[in-house]
Amino acid sequence: MTFEEIHKVYWPKVYRQCMGYMNDHDAAKDITQETFIKVWQHLPKFRNESSIGTWVFRIAANSCLRQISKDKKMPKSEFPNEIVEEILVNNEPLVEFLYKCISELPEVERIIISLELEELKQKEIAKIVGLTESNVRVKIHRIKEKLTKKFQKHDR
Template sequence: MTLPGGIPAGTSDDAALAFAAGQGDAKAFEKLVEKYQARIYRFAFGMVKDRDDAWDIAQETFLRAHVALPGFRGRSAFSTWLYRIAANLSLDGRRRRQREEALRNSRDAEVEVAMGPLSAALAGPHKQALRRELLDKLDEALESLPPIHRAILLLREVDGLSYEELANVLEIPKGTVMSRLFNARLRFQRKLRAYLAVDGEIVLKNED
């Protein structure tokens, strides 16, 4: 059974909007953008760590979705379908940034060696410094993960996707989702082991 406009009966609100947008309903598409724009931006920023790049990815995600919506059949949730586009674009953007950074780093390496290690001149209130360093370490730990582990952690822990949704977004079996998420969490924990609390106090150690 279908509703007017060819929309299957029992269709979710998102899917109904997606079907309508695919048939040229501009207001339906605007509603989808309003609902998901911040979420897609947040995910993209978590992947590429650059605000401008994240906005570009978010915009490109919706541009591609708009082009592809006439072919949307609702076999997966609209959110899953949209996140899949964003994940692919984010991984591509991350690889591009890594190539650019590698080129910059090769040019800057001699300057960094000449400067040598900086002294602890960044003095400030002790607790504030610890908090800042811990946040830096959290960011470094996330940044150090392979893109596939970084993506699955962000989608699960930040965006709250279920295991089934993760399987659909990343196009992998559910069993692979579970093992990949376990490995991502384990890697993340290992990166932070030297910086986590002992008897309620934050301990920060030199990595060397």
């Protein structure tokens, strides 16, 4: 794949992944951009030991974790106003609530569920987060249970 193809295919997915970590529109855009700069710089060295997607998502995850570490704070639990307005205009308050719930999960769980929502295979998610595939499968199940409980409480 050329850089242009990688950028076209993965930019929206990486941006959503970064939103899952940062929960801040501007920070997610900045880190997405930083991710693709690193992809462009290191693409000639890519050894095909994993899929290109796994590699790109790992770069994005590392960039997000570094930024969170630099900020020395957990991401905010509220969405930026422009995203809230966009979701409400599109009449998708449940999507807003879902991302709010995801932003309240522990770091590793946010990563896992964000990648699951991007429809990555569990094998790839395991490589990205450094867990076994069976551990990822269990964590996804438990995360979905947590989110379901939050939705059930929300609907009351």
